[in-house]
Amino acid sequence: MFKKLLASIGIGSAKVDTLLHTEHLYPGQEFSGEILVIGGDVAQEISGLDLALMTKVKVEGENGDHFTNHMLQNWHISDKFTIAPKEQRRIPFKATLHPETPLTQLDTRVNQSQVWLATGLNIDMAIDASDKDPLYIYPNEVATAFMQAMNNAGYQLFKADVEKGYLNTREFRSASGCYQELEYRPLRTSLFGVKEVELSFVPAHNVTHVLIELDRAFKGDGFRSLSINHDAASIANIAQRLQPLLS
Known part of the structure; x- marks a missing residue:
């Protein structure tokens, strides 16, 4: 007993x-x-x-x-x-x-x-x-290529955390009740340039959605999104699609 x-x-x-x-x-x-x-x-x-x-x-x-x-x-x-x-x-x-x-x-x-x-x-x-x-x-091929493109564009990953909530855009919506933010900062700052970039990856079947939050000096935050298919041609084109958003 x-x-x-x-x-x-x-x-x-x-x-x-x-x-x-x-x-x-x-x-x-x-x-x-x-x-x-x-x-x-x-x-x-x-x-x-x-x-x-x-x-x-x-x-x-x-x-x-x-x-x-x-x-x-x-x-x-x-x-x-x-x-x-x-x-x-x-x-x-x-x-x-x-x-x-x-x-x-x-x-x-x-x-x-x-x-x-x-x-x-x-x-x-x-x-x-x-x-x-x-x-x-570990990041999938799309996330790895995207992060490499950010590095090549002169940005460094400074911080990563996970926040409670959902991401909602016209193209996609997250489903897990939380989302990860990867905070990038430029290696060289300029008076009117981008101060910070936050990336959130939302993988789905054969595609990875990316929400991009851009913090520009004197302009505040702006949001863009990309959807990258999981094929070699789309992955190879990530840097080309990303560059105009950072300019």
């Missing part, structure tokens, strides 16, 4: 560990792994097993900005089962990352972008036993 009581408050209870085949991924990529459940000191009934794709978002408020966790998507991996004392159970899974998963692998001075998988065991009357695994998210 004493062991059952301790397990009910999270002491000596079941534990979970997510083992991914790779943590290095691209937005929209399929990934796989297995969840290892290790029984505690007594048999326990697990109400369910869930996996969530998480990121940290900036929320603007009256008292200033603050960061909070945001769930991009989740998967129900397993229904109710009982785990015996010290039993080890491996549950394989496959899933696909949300196409709007923020990028984490960026060459920038300030990178506030984080992405991780959270695994939870729903143990009745227990503290949530959870496991958090960081993911390393």
